[in-house]
Amino acid sequence: MMIAIIFAIIYGRDAIDKTFRKHADETIGESFVADFQEYYKKDPKRTVRITVIVISSAILLIGCLYWVFAKTNLLKLIGISLR
Numbered sequence: 001m002m003i004a005i006i007f008a009i010i011y012g013r014d015a016i017d018k019t020f021r022k023h024a025d026e027t028i029g030e031s032f033v034a035d036f037q038e039y040y041k042k043d044p045k046r047t048v049r050i051t052v053i054v055i056s057s058a059i060l061l062i063g064c065l066y067w068v069f070a071k072t073n074l075l076k077l078i079g080i081s082l083r
Contacts (some may be wrong), residue, residue, distance in 0.1 A: 040047040
């Protein structure tokens with residue numbers, strides 16, 4: 001089991017380094033922006049599709065959270081009363 005865990009840590013770290021090509025002096029935001037620009041240069045349509053999917057997912061998640069908290073008695077069940 002320990003060998004499998006060590007192998008997973010080494011392989012995972014190597015895969016992350018190859019995938020994101022992050023430098024030690026970059027922040028997460030700078031790395032994300034650089035990757036996003038690279039994706040856009042390779043295929044602008046794919047970048048637009050990814051952006052639309054992310055925004056649509058966020059809207060769906062917010063709508064679901066609104067429904068759960070506003071239309072059900074979940075807040076009352078956990079002891080929070082907003083009214």
